[in-house]
Amino acid sequence: MSGLTLDRLAIDLAGKPLVRLSAHVAPGEVLTVMGPSGSGKSTLLAALIGALPPGFHLSGCLLLNGRDVTALPTQDRRIGLMFQDDVLFPHLSVAQNLGFGLRPGGTRANRLARIGAMLDRIGLAGFGPRDPATLSGGQRARVALARTLLAEPEALLLDEPFSRLDQGLRAEIREMVFDMARTLPVILVTHDPEDARGRVVTPLGDRP
Numbered sequence: 001m002s003g004l005t006l007d008r009l010a011i012d013l014a015g016k017p018l019v020r021l022s023a024h025v026a027p028g029e030v031l032t033v034m035g036p037s038g039s040g041k042s043t044l045l046a047a048l049i050g051a052l053p054p055g056f057h058l059s060g061c062l063l064l065n066g067r068d069v070t071a072l073p074t075q076d077r078r079i080g081l082m083f084q085d086d087v088l089f090p091h092l093s094v095a096q097n098l099g100f101g102l103r104p105g106g107t108r109a110n111r112l113a114r115i116g117a118m119l120d121r122i123g124l125a126g127f128g129p130r131d132p133a134t135l136s137g138g139q140r141a142r143v144a145l146a147r148t149l150l151a152e153p154e155a156l157l158l159d160e161p162f163s164r165l166d167q168g169l170r171a172e173i174r175e176m177v178f179d180m181a182r183t184l185p186v187i188l189v190t191h192d193p194e195d196a197r198g199r200v201v202t203p204l205g206d207r208p
Contacts, residue, residue, distance in 0.1 A: 002065050003027055004079075004155045004185040009060040011040060011047055018056070019044050023202060025155075025185035030178065032188045032195065035204030041189045044204070045157050048187070049081055050074040064154055080153030082177070084160045086144035088132040094119075094143055095128030101147035118146045122176070138169045145177055156181045158188040162195060170194075 003026040011019040019040040025031045035041055046052050048062060050073055062070045069077045088097050098115045106114075119125050122142040132140060141161065148156070161177065162170045174195060178186070188195060 001063070003029070004187070005061075005063040006048075007061040007063060009044075009047070009062065010058070011043055011052070012057045012059075013043075013055060019047075019204060021202065021204075022060075025187060027185055028182050030186040030188055032190060032201045033204060034190060034201055039204040041204055042159065045081065045159055045187075045189060048157055049079050050077055078152070078154040079157060080148040080151055080155070081157045081159065082145060082148050082161045084163055086140040088140060088143060088147075090132060092132070093128060094124070094130045094132060094135070097132060097143060098128075098147050098150055101150035103152060114150065118150055121180070122146050137165055138173055141165060141173050142176070145173075145180065149180060153184065155185045155187075158186065158190075160190050160192075163190070163192065 001024070003024055005024045006021050009019070009021050010017065021044065023031055033041055033044065043052070043056065047056070047058050050069075052058055058070075060070075061068060064078065069079070089100065092100065095112075095115050098118060099111060102111055102114065115128065116125075119127055122145070124139060124142060127135075127139070127143075132143065135143065144161075158177070162174050165173055170192075171194075
């Protein structure tokens with residue numbers, strides 16, 4: 001089955017239940033997860049990418065396009081994550097940041113062509129040599145998204161990626177993210193009801 005399936009996913013902390021979730025997110029669908037602080041939203045994303053901190057226990061299955069990735073290391077899961085902060089490398093140019101997202105292999109010319117095409121796609125043609133520190137918040141968000149997508153993920157997780165943007169820019173970047181990820185299953189963690197408007201919402205309760 002194509003898409004991302006959370007099959008009776010359960011996360012416990014020191015023997016206490018924290019997250020219980022079963023869901024299937026098909027390609028092109030966005031599952032929005034909302035809940036108060038401490039409800040397990042960030043812990044859920046950490047579990048999905050294989051980075052659950054010590055002390056937590058995960059059970060259930062995580063299937064991506066029919067492949068069981070529950071026990072795979074992060075780099076083998078093919079799940080992209082876009083954070084609240086853009087997490088660009090300050091010592092690298094915009095193009096070098098994008099190159100970091102590319103999967104290994106291919107010629108240098110091919111890699112440069114893919115980076116150039118992605119910059120065109122996000123409306124930043126010619127920005128390759130720029131220092132990330134010279135970019136606006138919206139431009140940095142675009143570069144962060146592009147780097148995530150250049151890794152060719154089969155699913156995308158969004159950890160409140162619009163929360164640091166002003167209201168007008170937030171709507172623009174939100175639309176661009178969902179448009180560029182329209183062939184992927186997407187899980188969005190957010191506190192903003194506008195992010196969730198018109199989408200399937202799963203609430204997480206308070207931590208017991």
